[in-house]
Amino acid sequence: MTETEPGRVSCVVVSWNVESTLGAAIESVLAQTYRPFEVLVVDAQSTDRSVRIAESFSPPVRVVSIPDNGPAANRNAGMLAARGDFLAFLDGDDLWHPEKLERHMAHFRDRPDLDCSITLVQSFWDDGHELEAEYYRDHQRMQPVPGYVMGAACVRRSALDRVGPLDESLQFADSADWFIRAEAAGLVVDMLNESLTFHRFHGTNLTRRRATEDAAEFARVLKRRLDRLRATAR
């Protein structure tokens, strides 16, 4: 069993070849008005300077190196290593609003039944994409969207233990699968109606979700949900 320390938030920063953005991501965690108990930068064999950048930070930042088995394995390693009784996740190319953790913890105080607190996610363009930013300024994708992803969530340790780890066989739909399993496990999930998580668009993550294998993964996850609902209805 994991030993937890009440009221303490472990921040898990997912790192894989994110040298150009990781420093800013970690700084957005350290700039929180609610001080995190620990910041775990979980790195999956980056071949760039990501580890060196993470190691340049002082405690409470700590680097955890793991084999490269995909993003879900990275977050799962963070869950195992974390000692807080609340866990918040951040991708190494994204950013938090300075009051994100404070709002989450107030959310948990106001809602003692709450298992998982999420925020709206606001996307933004990486440097060098000024033309794209201007062109897509009014596009649907640039509006805040509900953050049903681990990268926007703060979760009670006990709730994570009830749902179990992320499915490491999934490369793209691991968060969607986790939230669907959370629903099945009866977790109470509620959203703060504010953009407190910022998702960076850059050259390598833009079209990922539309790839064929991505659609196939989401289809598998939805099929599992439908099969479960149909079995329950019988």
Next chain:
Amino acid sequence: MAERRVRLRDEEIAASIVDGEALIINLSNGVYYSLPGSGGLMWAHLEWGHDTTATAAAVADRYGIELARALADLDALVDQLIEEGLVVADDELAGEPPPLDDGFPAPGAYEPPILERYADMADLLALDPPMPSITSRPWESADEPGPSA
């Protein structure tokens, strides 16, 4: 009944067949659809590029039913798919694609296709609505209109 062909609206729609069931996701609003049974087989053939006659023939053969019945049910399904914005009519598709090696499970008794619609995961699935690839750089074309919101 005239032959019809349709094309997946793949700028907004993602689809995949799992255990013979078609799962179709509208990425722009997070609504998803299921086509189990005969509907899954119909979807697979339509997505492969077969026209309605070839698709109905495959369904009639698989389930041992009359072609006219399969055609009528398929035609109604195609209307529904177009109405839901999942496919568009496209009679310009060139050539007949090769036979589909679908690997579908053995069918039970034939039931007309039912398009099941689910909006209960909309928030979860609409996190990342589609956008044209940045590599296409549409703003470099003077005639290209701006994107719809």
